[in-house]
Amino acid sequence: MATPHDVATEVKQLTERINYLNYQYYQNSISEVPDFEFDMMLKRLQELEDQHPELRQPTSPTQRVGGTITKNFKTVFHRYPMLSLSNTYSEEDLREFDNRVQKAIGHEVEYVCEQKFDGVAISLTYENGILVQGATRGDGTRGDDITNNVRTIRDIPLQAHGQGFPELFEVRGEVFLPLQVFEQLNQDREENGEQLLANPRNAASGTLKQQDSGIVASRKLGCFSYSFHSSRLPFDSHSESLEAIQKWGFKVSDTWRKCSSIDKVLEYINEWEEKRHELPIATDGVVVKVNSYALQEELGFTAKSPRWAIAYKYPAMSAATKLQGIQYQVGRTGAVTPVALLEPVLLAGTVVKRASVHNANEILRLDLRLGDIVFVEKGGEIIPKITGVDLTKRTAENTPIVYPTECPACHTPLVRVEGEAQFYCPNEKGCEPQILAKLEHFISRKAMNVDELGPRTLEQLYKAGFVRNVADLYDIQFEQLVNLERMGEKSANNILNSLAKSKETPFERVLFALGIRFVGSTVAKKLAEHFTDLAALRGATYEELIAVNEIGGRIANSIIEYFAEPDHIVLLERLQVAGLKFKSDSIKPEMQSDKLEGKTFVISGVFETISRDELQQLIISHGGKVVSSISAKLTYLVAGDKMGPAKLEKATKLGITILSEDQFLGMIQ
Ligand SMILES: NC(=O)c1ccc[n+]([C@@H]2O[C@H](COP(=O)([O-])OP(=O)(O)OC[C@H]3O[C@@H](n4cnc5c(N)ncnc54)[C@H](O)[C@@H]3O)[C@@H](O)[C@H]2O)c1
Numbered sequence: 275m276a277t278p279h280d281v282a283t284e285v286k287q288l289t290e291r292i293n294y295l296n297y298q299y300y301q302n303s304i305s306e307v308p309d310f311e312f313d314m315m316l317k318r319l320q321e322l323e324d325q326h327p328e329l330r331q332p333t334s335p336t337q338r339v340g341g342t343i344t345k346n347f348k349t350v351f352h353r354y355p356m357l358s359l360s361n362t363y364s365e366e367d368l369r370e371f372d373n374r375v376q377k378a379i380g381h382e383v384e385y386v387c388e389q390k391f392d393g394v395a396i397s398l399t400y401e402n403g404i405l406v407q408g409a410t411r412g413d414g415t416r417g418d419d420i421t422n423n424v425r426t427i428r429d430i431p432l433q434a435h436g437q438g439f440p441e442l443f444e445v446r447g448e449v450f451l452p453l454q455v456f457e458q459l460n461q462d463r464e465e466n467g468e469q470l471l472a473n474p475r476n477a478a479s480g481t482l483k484q485q486d487s488g489i490v491a492s493r494k495l496g497c498f499s500y501s502f503h504s505s506r507l508p509f510d511s512h513s514e515s516l517e518a519i520q521k522w523g524f525k526v527s528d529t530w531r532k533c534s535s536i537d538k539v540l541e542y543i544n545e546w547e548e549k550r551h552e553l554p555i556a557t558d559g560v561v562v563k564v565n566s567y568a569l570q571e572e573l574g575f576t577a578k579s580p581r582w583a584i585a586y587k588y589p590a591m592s593a594a595t596k597l598q599g600i601q602y603q604v605g606r607t608g609a610v611t612p613v614a615l616l617e618p619v620l621l622a623g624t625v626v627k628r629a630s631v632h633n634a635n636e637i638l639r640l641d642l643r644l645g646d647i648v649f650v651e652k653g654g655e656i657i658p659k660i661t662g663v664d665l666t667k668r669t670a671e672n673t674p675i676v677y678p679t680e681c682p683a684c685h686t687p688l689v690r691v692e693g694e695a696q697f698y699c700p701n702e703k704g705c706e707p708q709i710l711a712k713l714e715h716f717i718s719r720k721a722m723n724v725d726e727l728g729p730r731t732l733e734q735l736y737k738a739g740f741v742r743n744v745a746d747l748y749d750i751q752f753e754q755l756v757n758l759e760r761m762g763e764k765s766a767n768n769i770l771n772s773l774a775k776s777k778e779t780p781f782e783r784v785l786f787a788l789g790i791r792f793v794g795s796t797v798a799k800k801l802a803e804h805f806t807d808l809a810a811l812r813g814a815t816y817e818e819l820i821a822v823n824e825i826g827g828r829i830a831n832s833i834i835e836y837f838a839e840p841d842h843i844v845l846l847e848r849l850q851v852a853g854l855k856f857k858s859d860s861i862k863p864e865m866q867s868d869k870l871e872g873k874t875f876v877i878s879g880v881f882e883t884i885s886r887d888e889l890q891q892l893i894i895s896h897g898g899k900v901v902s903s904i905s906a907k908l909t910y911l912v913a914g915d916k917m918g919p920a921k922l923e924k925a926t927k928l929g930i931t932i933l934s935e936d937q938f939l940g941m942i943q
């Protein structure tokens with residue numbers, strides 16, 4: 275029997291742990307433990323608090339919705355609190371829920387069953403049928419105003435259709451990332467050497483919190499609406515509301531069903547256990563709601579959730595199998611990723627032979643050993659992952675996994691960047707899989723799109739010693755190609771033409787093709803728009819880089835490191851000579867005056883009233899010239915906020931006139 279002291283400690287530890295996991299989940303969109311584990315911790319805490327109410331901490335997660343608001347968006351108050359749902363994993367609990375409802379109401383009630391979509395809750399406010407606000411759930415009372423992002427979602431009508439809706443109403447729904455989009459997004463990330471998104475829910479929530487609604491629009495989020503709120507309800511039941519909002523233009527999933535009893539509810543749950551995997555979106559259970567509004571009101575709410583609804587969660591799809599080995603793959607950035615090789619096992623309808631382990635930390639955290647019986651789980655994500663080890667099955671023969679200290683391909687000692695989980699092979703110029711992956715990335719469709727050149731030919735060219743880096747591609751000779759095995763004259767010519775054509779690729783895609791770590795296609799586009807040419811990007815300071823929307827310290831450092839490498843500079847010069855575009859094709863602005871004729875400008879830092887691009891356009895349209903580096907011949911340095919100190923010092927030393935934003939604007943008045 276536990277002493278009171280033990281219980282107090284457990285309550286305290288559970289509270290802290292759950293609060294931390296909530297923070298990670300809602301604030302950072304990270305699931306550190308499987309949902310089931312989280313739910314069991316919360317259930318345990320609830321039980322302990324029920325037995326010892328005096329131990330309930332004021333910050334207990336049993337009393338509050340887990341989310342928080344952020345500083346990045348305007349905070350808005352919800353008219354009706356946005357609550358959580360109590361959840362269960364068993365039929366028994368579900369019957370108990372029904373008993374509680376019947377006891378309170380006095381008779382059997384009708385339920386509505388819906389899929390529990392695994393996305394992010396959203397509240398949509400309409401005034402006179404016009405969408406005026408979209409907000410996240412936040413802490414349940416206050417949420418983030420993300421109206422601009424919400425407006426980019428096609429499933430959400432900007433204006434309600436037809437008539438019959440009250441002057442002021444709110445529709446709630448779940449914003450989600452379709453599985454297909456999620457898969458594509460992760461494929462891109464893998465190509466870019468970026469960390470993969472854990473599941474579609476995290477991806478959807480990360481997307482909704484973007485500051486740039488252009489990015490949100492490009493992600494193709496969907497939204498299923500599932501509830502209606504107003505002080506003047508035009509109907510009596512939840513099912514009528516679903517029919518009505520669908521008519522008004524909201525997207526309602528047609529998977530819902532009215533169930534006349536708890537047995538019918540269980541039928542629905544069983545029916546959908548397998549079928550739900552055919553839906554284009556991830557789901558993790560079924561939401562059961564009392565249909566009648568009057569009865570809902572009678573049942574009321576707890577501090578955290580309605581008493582008239584419950585979520586039934588399907589157990590996670592998992593299987594146990596033997597860990598046969600670990601394979602180490604070298605990606606194009608040199609990152610070495612472990613992949614678990616499993617004894618084939620059937621999991622959610624597919625045979626699984628491999629599972630992702632992410633990185634060395636994960637091997638340590640799970641304490642994986644060769645020959646272990648491991649649990650493999652498949653959630654919303656496509657690639658299954660190892661979630662734990664069956665320690666009861668471990669024998670002395672299960673040997674610890676020794677993470678390699680050298681590259682499996684070229685035997686160079688691996689390095690680890692401080693603070694990062696990943697190990698890298700630094701042999702950029704001699705590690706075959708790394709070089710081939712870089713070349714493949716360079717010619718890929720989203721990069722230079724050299725569609726006639728395939729991975730097999732690349733490998734042949736590499737093995738023959740003709741191509742060692744991307745610049746070599748543009749030096750390939752016809753003779754070199756035709757002499758390759760199984761290569762005809764026609765194909766050789768096609769490849770050369772395709773390479774020549776690739777020189778027309780716009781700057782932003784050339785930048786992406788270079789394969790700078792963390793510079794994926796979206797980031798490359800941002801950088802190309804902002805700096806407009808390679809020289810300016812190369813000269814940019816850390817401060818100037820992070821001043822660009824969406825560019826953080828990690829990306830900035832990677833860019834600076836890239837340009838600091840002399841080999842890269844040689845490579846870039848060769849590519850430039852080959853004729854690749856290192857400048858954005860900007861439309862020449864219309865001339866407004868010749869006030870700045872003969873004057874040269876360097877732009878540095880960020881500005882209050884205009885963007886750097888606008889500033890650049892202004893200089894050109896008034897006859898001036900924008901250059902990227904400070905020299906004695908320079909006329910003016912236009913200095914904004916966060917300008918690099920080195921630039922300032924150089925300009926001062928050379929006696930160059932430094933202009934503030936206001937002073938510059940005054941010049942062209
Ligand atoms: N793994 C972790 O570290 C971790 C941490 C925190 C929370 N979680 C998970 O998150 C859950 C808690 O989150 P919660 O409080 O948002 O509760 P919940 O997600 O279990 O239920 C409430 C939410 O369900 C959603 N929903 C989906 N379909 C719906 C429908 N048809 N009708 C009504 N609502 C629908 C809504 O967004 C609503 O806000 C827990 O179950 C837990 O598993 C996990």
Ligand SMILES: [Zn+2]
Pocket residue numbers: 604681682683684685686699700701704705706708
């Ligand atoms: Zn290597």
